[in-house]
Amino acid sequence: MRVPRVGNPFTLEQAQSHLLAGPLGGRITFVRADPVEYLASSDKVFDVAVLAHCIWYFASPSTLLRTFKALAPHTKKICIAEWSLTASDSRGIAHVLAALTQAAFECRKPDSESNIRTVLSPRRITELATDAGFKLEAEWVIPSPTMLDGMWEVGPVVSANYLADVRKYVENEREIGVIEAMQDATRSAKAALPAEAKPGAMDTWIGVFVIDT
Amino acid sequence: MRVPRVGNPFTLEQAQSHLLAGPLGGRITFVRADPVEYLASSDKVFDVAVLAHCIWYFASPSTLLRTFKALAPHTKKICIAEWSLTASDSRGIAHVLAALTQAAFECRKPDSESNIRTVLSPRRITELATDAGFKLEAEWVIPSPTMLDGMWEVGPVVSANYLADVRKYVENEREIGVIEAMQDATRSAKAALPAEAKPGAMDTWIGVFVIDT
Numbered sequence: 001m002r003v004p005r006v007g008n009p010f011t012l013e014q015a016q017s018h019l020l021a022g023p024l025g026g027r028i029t030f031v032r033a034d035p036v037e038y039l040a041s042s043d044k045v046f047d048v049a050v051l052a053h054c055i056w057y058f059a060s061p062s063t064l065l066r067t068f069k070a071l072a073p074h075t076k077k078i079c080i081a082e083w084s085l086t087a088s089d090s091r092g093i094a095h096v097l098a099a100l101t102q103a104a105f106e107c108r109k110p111d112s113e114s115n116i117r118t119v120l121s122p123r124r125i126t127e128l129a130t131d132a133g134f135k136l137e138a139e140w141v142i143p144s145p146t147m148l149d150g151m152w153e154v155g156p157v158v159s160a161n162y163l164a165d166v167r168k169y170v171e172n173e174r175e176i177g178v179i180e181a182m183q184d185a186t187r188s189a190k191a192a193l194p195a196e197a198k199p200g201a202m203d204t205w206i207g208v209f210v211i212d213t
Numbered sequence: 214m215r216v217p218r219v220g221n222p223f224t225l226e227q228a229q230s231h232l233l234a235g236p237l238g239g240r241i242t243f244v245r246a247d248p249v250e251y252l253a254s255s256d257k258v259f260d261v262a263v264l265a266h267c268i269w270y271f272a273s274p275s276t277l278l279r280t281f282k283a284l285a286p287h288t289k290k291i292c293i294a295e296w297s298l299t300a301s302d303s304r305g306i307a308h309v310l311a312a313l314t315q316a317a318f319e320c321r322k323p324d325s326e327s328n329i330r331t332v333l334s335p336r337r338i339t340e341l342a343t344d345a346g347f348k349l350e351a352e353w354v355i356p357s358p359t360m361l362d363g364m365w366e367v368g369p370v371v372s373a374n375y376l377a378d379v380r381k382y383v384e385n386e387r388e389i390g391v392i393e394a395m396q397d398a399t400r401s402a403k404a405a406l407p408a409e410a411k412p413g414a415m416d417t418w419i420g421v422f423v424i425d426t
Contacts (some may be wrong), residue, residue: 021287030338058385060384060387060390061386061390081393084399084401085394085397085398085401086401086402086405088405090303093306096310096358096398097309097313100313100391100394100395100398102311103390103391103394104317104391104395107385107387107388107390108388109393118387118390118392119390119391119392120394121394121397121398121401122397123397123400124390124393124394124397172320173273173274173275174274174320174331175320175321177273177274177316177320177331177332177333177337178313178316178320178332180311180334180337181298181316181333181334182317182338184334184335184336184337185298185299185309185313186336187336188297188298188299188334189299192301193298198378205343208366
């Protein structure tokens with residue numbers, strides 16, 4: 001499986017190469033595979049599974065449920081970091097609105113390749129993990145206004161050509177109108193920041209799950 | 214045309230009766246009619262047309278455009294007050310999110326009877342007025358955190374049975390997921406308020422338009 005050339009300031013491939021060249025490199029194996037397929041063909045048991053800011057790339061809520069179910073025989077613990085949909089720092093409000101705008105648009109594409117394909121809240125992620133036999137052991141919400149993702153996700157939504165892209169996939173004027181209103185709400189939240197401020201990122205949610213025995 | 218029994222602390226009908234019984238009553242005529250039909254059958258010219266917090270009840274963006282076009286031969290000035298989709302007071306953030314959540318759901322109903330059917334931003338309203346031959350003369354954004362609409366609109370969105378209603382109209386799990394994420398973002402914005410605080414209302418936008426000669 002090809003490693004996508006994404007990531008900033010280093011791509012995923014660069015980061016993996018860096019870790020493999022370091023002192024722990026000999027103890028790390030990066031498996032580039034679909035996790036559900038990989039787990040089905042393996043009987044390895046892991047101390048912990050980590051889903052780090054990756055859930056919003058998933059194709060659908062049921063893809064996450066399938067992943068949790070595939071993990072259940074392989075680990076007793078799952079640690080998750082994901083965007084929380086809250087902004088305790090006002091610099092992150094545009095990020096919340098941009099993420100929801102992108103989600104409202106991406107769900108209308110048959111195949112989305114966006115950074116944000118499936119926006120799930122901490123409550124909904126917890127619900128799906130519970131459906132797969134895990135229980136929430138601990139959770140935290142951590143302000144993360146200086147992460148660059150706010151700027152990255154707000155940028156395309158407020159751009160002049162975003163709506164032309166929406167019109168390629170959505171025809172109904174009422175449905176386009178909703179995405180346009182969300183886009184304008186994102187623009188206004190960005191415009192409300194002090195002159196020098198760039199959009200920050202929303203809070204991060206950390207959830208620790210264990211097998212519910 | 215029946216006057217809907219809406220309005221708090223007084224219904225629309227009570228407010229109209231109160232005004233008609235007052236000193237200006239003899240100079241007021243309330244016409245209960247579809248405005249586009251009424252204007253088509255009339256040659257009256259008015260000093261000013263006022264659209265006061267009513268646009269979000271409209272069935273679609275094109276209904277507003279038709280209304281602006283119908284007004285053009287009858288008035289040289291339109292004054293508009295509408296929710297701005299901005300919250301300069303943080304108590305209004307949940308209102309912004311609840312309005313967008315309702316819009317995302319209502320656009321999927323063939324006939325919506327919600328308070329919020331078509332969410333249009335100040336920018337979009339201005340665009341539609343311009344298409345109808347008016348130009349923006351002046352505009353203001355006014356904080357209005359103590360208006361009750363924030364509480365009214367947030368309430369149903371955060372309620373336990375909102376999603377059951379969504380599932381009656383929307384089938385695709387990705388599309389339901391977006392509305393659910395918006396609902397949870399609204400809940401979080403409400404929960405982030407100080408313990409005693411109730412959700413406030415977002416800012417109000419005031420736009421004054423004149424015929425573009």
